[in-house]
Amino acid sequence: NAGVTQTPKFQVLKTGQSMTLQCAQDMNHEYMSWYRQDPGMGLRLIHYSVGAGITDQGEVPNGYNVSRSTTEDFPLRLLSAAPSQTSVYFCASSLAPGVGQYFGPGTRLTVT
Amino acid sequence: GESVGLHLPTLSVQEGDNSIINCAYSNSASDYFIWYKQESGKGPQFIIDIRSNMDKRQGQRVTVLLNKTVKHLSLQIAATQPGDSAVYFCAENTGENTGFQKLVFGTGTRLLVSP
Numbered sequence: 250n251a252g253v254t255q256t257p258k259f260q261v262l263k264t265g266q267s268m269t270l271q272c273a274q275d276m277n278h279e280y281m282s283w284y285r286q287d288p289g290m291g292l293r294l295i296h297y298s299v300g301a302g303i304t305d306q307g308e309v310p311n312g313y314n315v316s317r318s319t320t321e322d323f324p325l326r327l328l329s330a331a332p333s334q335t336s337v338y339f340c341a342s343s344l345a346p347g348v349g350q351y352f353g354p355g356t357r358l359t360v361t
Numbered sequence: 362g363e364s365v366g367l368h369l370p371t372l373s374v375q376e377g378d379n380s381i382i383n384c385a386y387s388n389s390a391s392d393y394f395i396w397y398k399q400e401s402g403k404g405p406q407f408i409i410d411i412r413s414n415m416d417k418r419q420g421q422r423v424t425v426l427l428n429k430t431v432k433h434l435s436l437q438i439a440a441t442q443p444g445d446s447a448v449y450f451c452a453e454n455t456g457e458n459t460g461f462q463k464l465v466f467g468t469g470t471r472l473l474v475s476p
Contacts, residue, residue: 253404280462291450291466292405307463339404346462349395352404 250275253353255340261359262330270325270356272340280343281323282307282350283315285336292339298323299346330360373473380441382470384434384451393454395464396425396436400447408436408449438472446474 256271274281282297284307294307298317312334314326323342327334337357341350374380386394392413397405411418411425411434418425424437434451448471452464 289468291452291468292464293466294463297463341404343462348462349407349410350462350464351407352397354404355402 252276253340253342253351255338255353255356257356258354259357261361262327263361264330264332266330268327268330270327270338270340270358272323272325272353273321274323274340274342274351274353275321276342276344276351277320278342278344278351279320280346280350281317282341283313283323283325284339284341285309285334286339286355287336295325295338327358330358332360334358335360370468371471371473373475374441376441376443376474376476378441380436380438380445380472380474382436382438382449382451382472384436384467386432386434386451386453386465388453388455388465389429389432391453391455393462394425394427394434395452395454396423396434397450397452398445398447399450399469405450441472441474443474443476446472448472 253274279300283295284292286292293309296315298304301320304315337355339355340353343350395410396408398408399405409420409423409425411427422439426435448469450469452466
C-alpha cells in the first residue's frame with residue numbers, strides 16, 4: 250500500500266489564485282481529513298469527511314472547499330489564495346473514529 | 362478553551378537513555394489520546410494511543426501513561442536511539458464525536474538524541 254499520498258509537495262501561489270491540493274489513500278479508509286500546520290501551533294483541522302459524499306467543517310474552514318466523490322480521494326480547494334494560507338497542509342485518513350489517523354507527507358504552500 | 366500543551370519544548374538525551382515527553386490536557390471529557398512522531402519534512406506518524414479507561418499502554422520501546430486526575434499524559438521511550446530524534450505531538454479526542462474523531466493537537470516537543 251502507498252498509504253496516504255499528497256500532491257504537489259511544494260506550491261507557490263500569488264494572492265487571489267486558486268488551486269487544488271490532492272489527497273488519495275489506498276487503505277479503503279472511510280474517514281479523511283485536512284489539517285494545516287503553522288510554526289508554533291498544533292495541527293488544526295480544516296475539513297473532514299466520514300465517507301464518500303459526506304463532508305463537514307473543522308476548526309479553520311474559511312477559504313477552503315472540499316468534496317468526497319470517492320472513498321479514495323479527498324481534494325482540498327483554495328478558492329482565492331491569501332498570504333494567511335501560507336502553511337504546510339496534511340491530509341489524513343483512518344479506518345474508523347477512535348483509531349489513530351495516518352498522515353500524508355504534506356504540501357508546503359506559500360502565498361505571496 | 363480546550364487546549365493540549367507540552368511542558369518541555371526541547372528535550373535532549375544521550376543515546377541509550379530513557380526519554381520522557383510530557384503533555385497536559387485541559388478537557389476532562391477527552392476520552393482518547395494519541396502520540397505522534399514527526400520527522401523533519403514528513404507527516405506525523407502514529408506511535409501509540411490510549412483510551413481514558415486505561416492508565417498505561419505499552420508498545421515496542423514506548424509506553425504511554427495517562428493520569429486523569431491531573432490531566433497529564435506522558436510518552437516514555439526506552440533506550441532512545443538517534444532515529445528517535447523528531448518532534449513528538451500529543452493529541453486528544455475532545456469527545457465531540459459526531460461520527461468523526463476530532464483531535465486537538467499540542468504544539469510539540471522536539472527530542473534530540475546525541476550519540
